[in-house]
Amino acid sequence: MRIISIDPGYERVGIAILEKETSSSKEILLYSDCFQTDKKDSFETRLKFIGEELEKLIKEYKPKALAIESLFFNSNQKTALKVSEAKGVIKYMALAQGLGITEFTPLQIKIAITGYGRSDKNQVTTMLPHLINIEKKVKYDDEYDAIAIGLTYFACNPNK
């Protein structure tokens, strides 16, 4: 089973592609990155960039499902609406390519990675290298978040 997992955004999009060969084997990280859109571009151009880059990745790696983080309201409501628009683009692109979609809340992700729902971002990030081999240097938290979402998918779907 191969999946793509995404930490959604319109400035930075964390992306990981994970594979698990059998239900008892360890997850393998095939790819991870953080797309960054250009601040000088219009919001529309940034949405288009996200959709196009994602389309290329899905066509190259052919994952069967998308795992994506649920969005909750934070202090900045305007940002939340923009991230939701980006999320719409990401989900539509996955649906158009035939992927199933599962959303995970931050609570589900924390429990899956650290076993504890009140763990902070650092605890999640620190735990990740114990769970999966990350060979590349990760620059942005968004990329770690995407890897965590992917691992949560397999933790919640143990037979895949």
Next chain:
Amino acid sequence: MRIISIDPGYERVGIAILEKETSSSKEILLYSDCFQTDKKDSFETRLKFIGEELEKLIKEYKPKALAIESLFFNSNQKTALKVSEAKGVIKYMALAQGLGITEFTPLQIKIAITGYGRSDKNQVTTMLPHLINIEKKVKYDDEYDAIAIGLTYFACNPNK
């Protein structure tokens, strides 16, 4: 100039296609409808339906631009996030087909249609038949809203 104007949503999407032949001619309503998604379907299936229906319409009518209403926070924040996801799908589909996108606030729409920023929904709807010939029977407000957004586009872009 031919445009598509949309009142975004995930349950109902108001859509209109308007044309204006010269800067001095009156706008013509070529098409209007209200897509309704099935409540029994998952949110993802509804997003996919909206994107696919919109793609068909854009391919059939070949509009050059999309006019869409800006979203503001209402009392239901969860709804606002879902409408934003649908808006992301709609905007991405327009961008992928090469359309330019303009957003209009409810205030801009009210002023363009009634000349008065504090007019209510009824005043906007009552004004529409005086501005454009609407031959079909309109069932939902969302369709009227889409027509109003389309007329706002031409009011704000008089040379198109």
